[in-house]
Amino acid sequence: MDQQQTGKGAQFPQTTLYELESQYTPSRWVIRLGAQEALRTYSQMGNDATKKAQATRRSLLHVPYGDGEGEKLDIYFPEGVSAALPFCVFLHGGNWQTGSKDASAFMVNPLTAQGVAVVVVGYDIAPKGTLDQMVDQVTRSIVFVQKKYPRNEGIYLCGHSAGAHLAAMMLLANWTKHGVTPNLKGFFLVSGIYDLEPIVHTSVNARLLMTLEDAQRNSPQRHLEAGLMQPVGPSCPMLVVIVGQHDSPEFHRQSREFYQTLCRAGWKASFEELHDVDHFEIVWKLTQQDYMLTQIILKTIFQEFSDNP
Numbered sequence: 411m412d413q414q415q416t417g418k419g420a421q422f423p424q425t426t427l428y429e430l431e432s433q434y435t436p437s438r439w440v441i442r443l444g445a446q447e448a449l450r451t452y453s454q455m456g457n458d459a460t461k462k463a464q465a466t467r468r469s470l471l472h473v474p475y476g477d478g479e480g481e482k483l484d485i486y487f488p489e490g491v492s493a494a495l496p497f498c499v500f501l502h503g504g505n506w507q508t509g510s511k512d513a514s515a516f517m518v519n520p521l522t523a524q525g526v527a528v529v530v531v532g533y534d535i536a537p538k539g540t541l542d543q544m545v546d547q548v549t550r551s552i553v554f555v556q557k558k559y560p561r562n563e564g565i566y567l568c569g570h571s572a573g574a575h576l577a578a579m580m581l582l583a584n585w586t587k588h589g590v591t592p593n594l595k596g597f598f599l600v601s602g603i604y605d606l607e608p609i610v611h612t613s614v615n616a617r618l619l620m621t622l623e624d625a626q627r628n629s630p631q632r633h634l635e636a637g638l639m640q641p642v643g644p645s646c647p648m649l650v651v652i653v654g655q656h657d658s659p660e661f662h663r664q665s666r667e668f669y670q671t672l673c674r675a676g677w678k679a680s681f682e683e684l685h686d687v688d689h690f691e692i693v694w695k696l697t698q699q700d701y702m703l704t705q706i707i708l709k710t711i712f713q714e715f716s717d718n719p
């Protein structure tokens with residue numbers, strides 16, 4: 411690609427379209443594997459983790475949360491069944507156009523081992539689904555969990571990459587419209603994208619077909635800056651913004667700016683850069699009990715209990 415500017419010159423003074431494309435292609439920043447091998451390994455790890463979770467944990471699979479073919483979720487339970495559990499809801503990544511709940515059960519074994527139920531949500535990726543539809547589906551999946559488990563001890567949302575974007579959009583959800591306010595206590599936003607405008611100028615948009623207005627409407631960073639996302643009441647959820655050391659500089663910028671804007675807007679937020687992990691390892695290592703991010707998630711969930719007995 412030539413040295414054409416993107417029209418985002420003020421924000422990316424030196425950035426060419428080629429550089430922007432590279433910044434938003436996480437596989438190019440992986441250090442231990444080639445790009446293709448990283449993507450293959452990532453999806454293999456997802457398949458293996460999901461098979462293991464389904465073989466070893468009690469679960470309800472392909473539970474419909476709506477009428478659409480893709481509106482299904484999987485629920486994995488700890489031993490000793492109780493409806494009064496904390497729930498961790500996972501939203502997979504994949505540029506809003508790849509990935510599936512059927513290869514995303516990374517955190518199931520370590521979390522259920524500690525008494526946390528895990529829900530892995532399916533949503534209609536592009537080109538079938540638009541950004542607006544994905545946001546609506548995720549909203550309804552959370553409403554569904556709250557209605558099915560009204561005695562839950564907290565719903566924690568964890569999203570990776572595009573899934574972190576979808577999770578962050580939940581800060582804008584109009585729950586009243588759905589007749590229930592979910593008991594959202596925490597967000598784990600892992601290697602996410604919060605300002606979608608740059609994406610419009612990359613090949614990612616070939617399938618998403620977002621207009622600039624679509625991108626702006628679906629940018630939590632933009633809404634936060636405009637003062638449209640404000641924490642309400644003392645029970646406002648805790649937000650943990652996490653990025654991998656080997657994520658691209660643009661991914662680092664997106665996470666840091668979102669975290670800083672959250673703090674300025676009065677949210678309870680923290681920021682973690684995870685040492686020596688890339689965009690994919692950051693989530694596939696969630697299969698491990700002693701991994702830093704697994705520990706952050708468990709500590710946040712159980713700290714909540716000790717704060718509010």
Ligand SMILES: N[C@@H](CC(=O)c1ccccc1NC=O)C(=O)O
Nearest residue numbers: 435436437503504505506571572
């Ligand atoms: N085509 C992208 C793939 C990608 O972005 C991705 C793949 C799996 C899980 C998350 C991803 N990124 C964000 O959603 C790449 O080559 O890096």
